[in-house]
Structures are given as structure tokens and as C-alpha cells.
Amino acid sequence: MAEKPDEVVTWENAAPGVVVVTMARPPANALGVALLDGLHSAMDAAEKAGDVKVMIVTSALPGFFAAGADIKHLDTIDAASFTEYGDKMRSVNDRLAAAPWISIAAVDGLALGGGLELAMAATLRVSGRNGRFGLPEVKIGLIPGAGGTQRLPRLVGRGRALDIMLTARQVPADEAFRIGLVDRLTDGDVLPAALDFAGQMAGASLPAQLAVVRTVDAAFDQPFVDGAEYEVAQEQSLFEDGEAAEGITAFVEKRPPRFA
């Protein structure tokens, strides 16, 4: 039966001005359409509430923040739904990045591919010791096409970003903190740490919200490569040279891909 957005994404008021949005789509929080719609619904609710100063995005699944684009969904993809799915992934990230509130990604598991791209669209990132971060798209013939090629270099520098993207390796939490991919690292549970961080920015006596939002905008005011360029690369990879088609099929068949 088709999932419903409010089944895989929930949100709660955790403190004055602070909401917690939780992803819960077993087994790995693969970013299926319902989960992406659920994230949009959470942002709709926050906009409607009008008093959200900080949004924490986290996972209910031990060991996983989000494992990336839903590869199984994509194994049956056609060109029309390819474009629609890619646009939906980017729309969630770009909306979160431009939201009139601070966002914190609270990670204590695998944040891979689109999952890390979602975390990087947040203003800030808090990780527990189990946080592991990667953009392994090249392993299945893709590019990090939901903002990763733009946001990772801005966070860690071009060289480190290419190291991470071209090796498809997973970056452990302590290294992620050291290179600036993670802003706070906690030995304890990640949600209390994120709530404490949020409280330092959302307290009633703290900076005016508009000043905060303008500060964030100014800090990130570096134009991205046009999103359409991602689309071209993904389409070429999937429908012309077939690299992504082989990578996706290999993943679903649980075998190593055979690239030419």
C-alpha cells in the first residue's frame, strides 16, 4: 500500500520556537516520494505556525539518518518520473536552505547521497559518534544531483569535497567535525545536543529572527551552478550512457556494478 507523508515524517513542538521533524521510513530512510512530500508538509506546517525559529531534522531509525535517493523506486524509473523525482529532491533541499528559520540536521547514523545533501541543506549539523557521511553516487553512475556538488565544497573546501565524492567513502563523525561538515559533535544522544544548540539560537532574549535569517542568507550568498546542469548529467548517466541504469540495477540485484 502506498505510504502516506505523515506516516514517514512526523513533527512536534519541542520547545518555544523549536520544532523537531523526524524521518521514519524503514529500513534506511531512503528518500522516497512520500518521505520527500512529508518533509514539504512539515515545512508547510512550520510556515503556517509562523513562530518557528529553529527546525531540527532527524531520524527515528537507529543507524540511519537517510540512505539517499530511493534506488528501488528508481529501478523502474522513466524519463518523466526521473525529472519529477529529481526536481522533488532538490525542491526539498532548496526550500529548507531558504527557509525563514534556522535548521539543524541531527545525525547519528548514515547520511549518504541525498541523505547528506538534505543534511547539508540545513543551516547547521550536529552529529553523534555514529554519524557517517558520504556522497557515494559515483558508485552507481550518478552525480550528487540534489545540491551536493555545490554545498559540500562550500562547507569543506573543493579538494576535500572531491576526495569524498570521488572515493565515495564514508566520513566518520570526528573527521566530519574536524573538516567543518559537522558543526557540533556529541558523545551523547544527538537530539538533546541539537535541542541545546537550538535553544541557544531560539531563546526569547536572543537575536531578532530577521537578523538571524539575514545573517544566514549572507553567509550562504554564493550562487550555485544552475540546477538544470545536474539534470543533464543525471539524464546522460541514466538514459544515454547507461552508467546509472547499470549502477541502480546492480544495487537492486545486490551485486557489484559492471561499468564499461
Ligand SMILES: CCCCCCCCCCCCC/C=C/C(=O)SCCNC(=O)CCNC(=O)[C@H](O)C(C)(C)COP(=O)(O)OP(=O)(O)OC[C@H]1O[C@@H](n2cnc3c(N)ncnc32)[C@H](O)[C@@H]1OP(=O)(O)O
Ligand atoms: C539513486 C538513483 C538516482 C537516479 C536518478 C535520480 C533522479 C534525479 C536525480 C536527483 C538527485 C539524485 C542525487 C542523489 C542520489 C542518491 O542519493 S544515490 C543513492 C546514494 N546512496 C547510496 O548509494 C546508499 C545505498 N545503500 C547502501 O550503500 C547500503 O544499503 C547502506 C546504506 C550502506 C547500508 O548497508 P547495510 O547495512 O549492509 O544494509 P543493506 O542491506 O545494504 O540495506 C538495508 C536495506 O535498506 C535498503 N536501502 C539502503 N539504501 C537504500 C537506498 N538508497 N534506496 C533504497 N533502499 C535502500 C536496502 O536495499 C536494504 O533493503 P532490503 O534488501 O529490503 O533489506
